[in-house]
Amino acid sequence: MPAIRGVVCSFCGCVCDDLEVNVEANRIKAVKYACAIGMEKISKCVEERDPRILIRTGGQLREASLEEALDRAAEILANSKYPLLYGWSNTSCEAIKLGVELAEELGGVIDNTSCVCHGPGIEAAQEVGIVEGTLGQARQRADLIVYWGCNPLQAHQRHLSRYTVMSQGIFRAGRKDRKLVVVDVRKTSTARMADLFLQVEPGMDYELIQALRMAIRDEEIEAEKVAGVPIEQVEELADLMVNCEFGFMFFGLGLTQSSAKSDNITAAINLIQDLNFRTKWLILPMRGHHNVTGANKVSLWETGYPFAVDFSHGYPRYNPGETSAVDLLNRREVDAALIVASDPVAHLPAQTAKAFTELPTIVIDPLMTATALLADVRIPSAFTGIEAEGTIYRMDGVPLRAKKLVDPPENILPDTVLLGRLLERVRKLRRR
Amino acid sequence: MKFILVTGTSLKQAQGKEHGKTSERYKEAVAVCELAEEDLAKLGVKPGDPVRVKSPYGSVVVRAAKAREPTPGVAFIPSGPWANAVTSPQTHGAGIPSYKSLEVEVEPAPGEEIPDLPSLLKQTLGGLKEA
Known part of the structure; x- marks a missing residue:
């Protein structure tokens, strides 16, 4: 079989769209051009899935049919007064749209994982605006790249080679034409590659940024160090920034x-x-999960708000700190949870995750997760971008179409189909 | 000994989670606390030894490891349920908890076992909804 070209990777926010995958007899045989993480995910995840559909009865999870699981899930949601619909960063925009519809139908809250990653960046952009750009602009034009508080060599592995310092752009011929600056609390693997590395004291980034703003305005800083960084280094970075x-x-x-x-x-x-x-400067967040940017976009165009959207008043409201998942869970305000394509029990502080031990919880996710261990209903779904197609947004807001490479096993359906059926059942129960 | 806790993504953590959260590979990748060599010596532990990490929000036993580039005073635990046993749930009105820059206490935990995911959740969450 010829290789499938132009495959869109389903791991991180880089959404690399140049992969090649060989499929034989509905099995992935080879993956080319992906990073170590993308390779691991695309080539292994399908084989290692736990395909059991589970329902909790008498405190224990037992196997159930899909119909039984969907009925139970619909019952939990239809009986709840204020459910939380959380996750969404690893599924398609089409599935997220159905999630918003379901939240509106239920008068609940829909929040995505950006509330625990780049939500603060969105809040900042709402306050002061943001001078964003695309990764293409970085590749073609940027001669100075600053990575602040991120370690792409570990988390966004092809970011440097596809879009920044190592990439071959129209106006920049790769590493020799570009400078790399890293600011981090640790000397990370990316920091080891940098032309200039500023090691900031943990929790002191704000002070360092303000010192840089002063240095750029040629104001005198009356200190030897700011945030653990010698003033000479602050001035060196300010010079690089102004002169690029x-x-x-x-x-x-x-x-x-x-x-x-x-x-x-x-x-x-x-x-x-x-x-x-x-001079010319742009800024972008290093969005982590595959389609977390899409989760914000869909939420924004459907409700007017990018995350933490509350429908309890019958219209969308947004107030991070009040309507955001962590706060709602901390205050034990929600009375049921639908978790799609994420794992809050693993990734929220345990004190917050404790709420799930008291909440009727439904998990729709391809993998067995920590949240699934606490679920009342666990429905495994197809891997988006491997077993199901869909629209995915890259970290810079460029939408790409993820392909279906192999068929999922019988009884394992895409999130769009599962959520569509769940919505239908919930509507039927609520109209009774 | 007191440390500043930093949690975050690592390559092995990212690869491990794609094998499923209950996999041994995931546990190997994330139930780890990276410390500077000099801090390991001060604590009297070797890479691989169990250490207990404590904060006002909880405590957890993980495996000590030597940080590749030492940052004395900083303890790094990859994102995941072991790290989150001790992270702060406070969002300070911003919607996001504090995953970084939290003061923690790290001490040797000779003979203590590093819990697997179900045991960890039983410890940190106080149960798994079992009847």
């Missing part, structure tokens, strides 16, 4: 998850805005 032709800053969870949260990103955007008075 086209700069591009990428920021990661090092900025969004440390103590100043959205204020860190507000400061970083302000820095980029300042720099645009001197």
Whole structure:
């Protein structure tokens, strides 16, 4: 069989669309051009799936039919007063759209995993605007790349070779034409490649960004060090930033998850805005999960808000800190949960995740997850981008069409089909 | 000994989670606390030894490892349920908990076992909904 070309990777927010996959007898035989993580996911995940559909009875999970599981799930949701529909970052935009419809029908909350990753960046952009660009602009034009609080060599492995310092652009011929700066609390593998590395004290990024803004305005900083970084290094970076032709800053969870949260990103955007008075600069978040950007886009165009959307008043409301999943779970406000394509029990603080031990919970996910161990209904679904097609947004907001490479096993359906059937059942129960 | 806890993505963590959260490979990748060589010596532990990490929000036993590039005073645990046994649920009105820059206590835990996922969840969540 000829290789399937132009395959869209289903791991991270880079959404690399140049993969080649060989399929024989409905099995993935070879994957070309993917990074180590994409390779691992596409070549192994299907083989290692736990295909059991499970329902909790008498405290124990037991195998059930799909119809039984969907009926039970619909019953849980239809009987709830304020359900949380959470996750969505590893499924298609078409599935997320159905999730929004379901949340509206139920008068619940729909939130996606950006509330625990780049949500603070979205909040910052709503406050001060953002000078974004596409990865294509970084590849073709950028001569200075700054990675702040992110480690793409471990988490977005092809980011450097496809889009930044190592890529061959029209106006930049690769590494020799570009400078790389890394700011991080640890000397990461990406930092080891950098022309300049600034090691910031944990939780002190905000101070360092403000010092850089001062240095760019040629204001004197009356200190030897800011945030653990010697002033000479701050000035060296300010000089590089002002004197480049086209700069591009990428920021990661090092900025969004440390103590100043959205204020860190507000400061970083302000820095980029300042720099645009001197030369050309753009800034982008390093979005982690496959379609987490799509989850924000769909939520935005369907409800007017990118995440943490509450339908309990009959119309969409958005107030992170109040309507966001972690806060709702911390306050034990929701009375049921539908988790799609994510694993909050593994990725939320245990004190928050404890809420799931008290909540009737439905999990729709291809893999066996920590949340599934606590679920009342567990429905395995097809892997989006491997066993199901769909629209996926790259971290820079470029939509790409993910292909279906192999058929899922019998009884394993795409999220779109499962959510469509669930919505239909919920509507029937609520109209009774 | 006191450390600043940083949690985050690592290559092995990312690969491990695609094998499923209950897989041994995932546990190997994320039930780990990376420390600077000099901090390991101060604690009197070797890479591979169990250590207990404690915060005001919980405690967990993970395997000590030597950080490739040492940052004394910083403890790195890859994102996942072992790290989240100790992270802070406080969002301070921003919707996001504090996964980084939390002060933790790390101590040797000789002879203690590193829990697998179901045992960990029983410890940290106080049960698994079993009747």
